[in-house]
Amino acid sequence: MEEETMQELRSKAAELLLREEYKDSISAYSQFISLCQDFISEKNPDAAVLERLRKSLCLAFSNRAEARSRLMEVTEALEDCDLALRIERSHVKTLLCKGKILLSLNRYGMALECFEAANLEAQSYENVDLVSGLLEKCKRLDYLSRNGGFDISDWVLSGFTSKTPEFAEYVGAVEISKSEISGRGLFATKHVESGTLLLVTKAIAVDRAIMPPDSSENAQLVIWKNFIDKVVDSASKCSRIKGLISMLSTGEDEESLGIPDIGSFTDSDISSEKLDMERMLSILDVNSILEDAISAKVLGKNVDYQGVGLWVLASFINHSCDPNVRRLHIGDHVVVHASRDVKAGEELTYAYFDILLPINNRREMATTWGFSCRCKRCKFEENIFLKQDMRDIDMVFGKKVVDMGNVVFRLEEAMRRWAIRGKGKGHLRASFWQAYHQVFECEKSMKKWGRKIPLMNVVVDSLVEVVGSDERIVKVFMDGLKRGRFNGAVEMEKALKLGRGVYGKIMKKQALRSLLQFGSAQE
Incomplete structure (x- = not known):
C-alpha cells in the first residue's frame, strides 16, 4: 500500500513539473521523499527493493532541484543536487542541473566540473548535444572571465539589432581597499591605459520603465519599489547573493567596515550575514x-x-570631480573601463553628477546626493575662487547671455597671470566647459576669438587628462575634425583614443569609428 502511495505521488510530482506548476511539484516531491526515506528506515527492504528506491530518491531530489531552480530558489536547489549526487555520483540530469545553477551564479570553475563529469556519462543520456553545448558555453565563459577578451564589434556594426553579446563576470586589475574619499573604494593594481577593461558584472536585480519627461514622482517610486522587491526576492532565495549584498555599506560607521577579498566576487564561497529589511x-x-x-x-x-539596479562590485566605486572610469550598460551587465590613463594604486572613481561645471554648481549637486566632495580638484578650485577676478568670471559665465568667447579669453588670461599650469588648467577649463563648447561650436565665435584662445585640441587634451573622456568632449573634437579645423592621422588616432575612453576597448576600430562618426544610432 505504501509503495502504491509513493508511486502515485511520484507520478503526480512529475506531471506537475512537466506542466510547470513548480510549487505544487516541489510539495509533491517533498512528500514522496519523506515517505520513501521513512519506508527505507522502517521496513529495511531487501537489496533489490532498496536499489530501486534509491534510484527513485535520486531522481526525486534531481527533479525537485530542477523545480526549485526554475523558481530561482538557488540555495535549496543546490542542496537537492548534492543529495541526489550522494546517491548516484554520476547522475547526468543532476550534474546538468547543478552545473546550470552554478553557471547562473558565475561559478564557472565548479560548473565546468559538473559539465565535464556529465560529458563522461553523456552517451547514456538522451540529449548528448545539450551536454556538449553546455560544456562549450561554460568553457567559453570561463575563458572570458579569466582574460576579459570581450568583443561587441559585430553587434555595434549591426546597429544593435543582432544578438546581444555574451558576457561573463570579469574582474581585472583591481582590488578593494580603504579610501581617502569615503569608506572603501576600488583601486587599480597596475598602470592601465585609457579604455582598459576593469570589470564586467551582472546586476543582482534591475528594474526599468519608459519614463516620459513629465513623469510624476509616483512613477519613479513604482520603479524603486519593484527594484527593491526583486533584490529582496533574490537575496531570500540565494545565500551567495545575500552574502554579496551584506558586504555593502549602509552609509554609516564606514571606518569599521572590513575589506572584502576581491576573490569573493569570482569563483569562491561567501558567508551570509544577517540582513534585515x-x-x-x-x-x-x-x-x-x-x-x-x-x-x-x-x-x-x-x-x-x-533603469535602476544593483551591481555589487561596481558599488564600491566612489565619486570624484576628477573621475577616471566610465561604464557601459549592456543588457543586465555593467562594463567598467578606464576613461583616461590610470596609475597603479590610484583609486577608481566616476562622476555621480555632471562635473563639467564650476565648483558652486557641483557643491549643490553633491549636497543633493548627500555628501560633500573633497577631491583634489574641489580643494584647488576653492582656493582659486577666493580671487575676485575668478568670482567675476563666474558671475559673467552664470548669466548665459554674454559672448562666451569673452569668458574663455578672460579665464585663459587669468590663468596666465596666476601661473596656473598642468592639471590646474584642465580643472578650470572643465569648470567652464560650456563656455569653451559654445565658442568651438560657433563659426562666428571662432572667427572672432580663435586666435586669442587655445586651440581646441589643446583644450581637449588638458580636459581629458583630469576628467577623462566624456561624450560631450569627444563630440566637439569630432565636429572639429569634420569642419577641417585640424586633420591627419595623428588627430584620427587621438579621436580613437578619446572614443576608447568613452566606450572602452571592447570593440574593433571599425565599430568604434561607426560610433564616433555618426554617434550612437540610439541617441
Whole structure:
C-alpha cells in the first residue's frame, strides 16, 4: 500500500513539473521523499527493493532541484543536487542541473566540473548535444572571465539589432581597499591605459520603465519599489547573493567596515550575514546605480528606458570631480573601463553628477546626493575662487547671455597671470566647459576669438587628462575634425583614443569609428 502511495505521488510530482506548476511539484516531491526515506528506515527492504528506491530518491531530489531552480530558489536547489549526487555520483540530469545553477551564479570553475563529469556519462543520456553545448558555453565563459577578451564589434556594426553579446563576470586589475574619499573604494593594481577593461558584472536585480519627461514622482517610486522587491526576492532565495549584498555599506560607521577579498566576487564561497529589511533598504539607498547617468552609456534595447539596479562590485566605486572610469550598460551587465590613463594604486572613481561645471554648481549637486566632495580638484578650485577676478568670471559665465568667447579669453588670461599650469588648467577649463563648447561650436565665435584662445585640441587634451573622456568632449573634437579645423592621422588616432575612453576597448576600430562618426544610432 505504501509503495502504491509513493508511486502515485511520484507520478503526480512529475506531471506537475512537466506542466510547470513548480510549487505544487516541489510539495509533491517533498512528500514522496519523506515517505520513501521513512519506508527505507522502517521496513529495511531487501537489496533489490532498496536499489530501486534509491534510484527513485535520486531522481526525486534531481527533479525537485530542477523545480526549485526554475523558481530561482538557488540555495535549496543546490542542496537537492548534492543529495541526489550522494546517491548516484554520476547522475547526468543532476550534474546538468547543478552545473546550470552554478553557471547562473558565475561559478564557472565548479560548473565546468559538473559539465565535464556529465560529458563522461553523456552517451547514456538522451540529449548528448545539450551536454556538449553546455560544456562549450561554460568553457567559453570561463575563458572570458579569466582574460576579459570581450568583443561587441559585430553587434555595434549591426546597429544593435543582432544578438546581444555574451558576457561573463570579469574582474581585472583591481582590488578593494580603504579610501581617502569615503569608506572603501576600488583601486587599480597596475598602470592601465585609457579604455582598459576593469570589470564586467551582472546586476543582482534591475528594474526599468519608459519614463516620459513629465513623469510624476509616483512613477519613479513604482520603479524603486519593484527594484527593491526583486533584490529582496533574490537575496531570500540565494545565500551567495545575500552574502554579496551584506558586504555593502549602509552609509554609516564606514571606518569599521572590513575589506572584502576581491576573490569573493569570482569563483569562491561567501558567508551570509544577517540582513534585515531595514539594513537592506539602507544598503540599496546608498549603493543602487542609475543606468542613465552622466558617467554611463546605455547600449542596445534598453536605451529608451530608465533603469535602476544593483551591481555589487561596481558599488564600491566612489565619486570624484576628477573621475577616471566610465561604464557601459549592456543588457543586465555593467562594463567598467578606464576613461583616461590610470596609475597603479590610484583609486577608481566616476562622476555621480555632471562635473563639467564650476565648483558652486557641483557643491549643490553633491549636497543633493548627500555628501560633500573633497577631491583634489574641489580643494584647488576653492582656493582659486577666493580671487575676485575668478568670482567675476563666474558671475559673467552664470548669466548665459554674454559672448562666451569673452569668458574663455578672460579665464585663459587669468590663468596666465596666476601661473596656473598642468592639471590646474584642465580643472578650470572643465569648470567652464560650456563656455569653451559654445565658442568651438560657433563659426562666428571662432572667427572672432580663435586666435586669442587655445586651440581646441589643446583644450581637449588638458580636459581629458583630469576628467577623462566624456561624450560631450569627444563630440566637439569630432565636429572639429569634420569642419577641417585640424586633420591627419595623428588627430584620427587621438579621436580613437578619446572614443576608447568613452566606450572602452571592447570593440574593433571599425565599430568604434561607426560610433564616433555618426554617434550612437540610439541617441
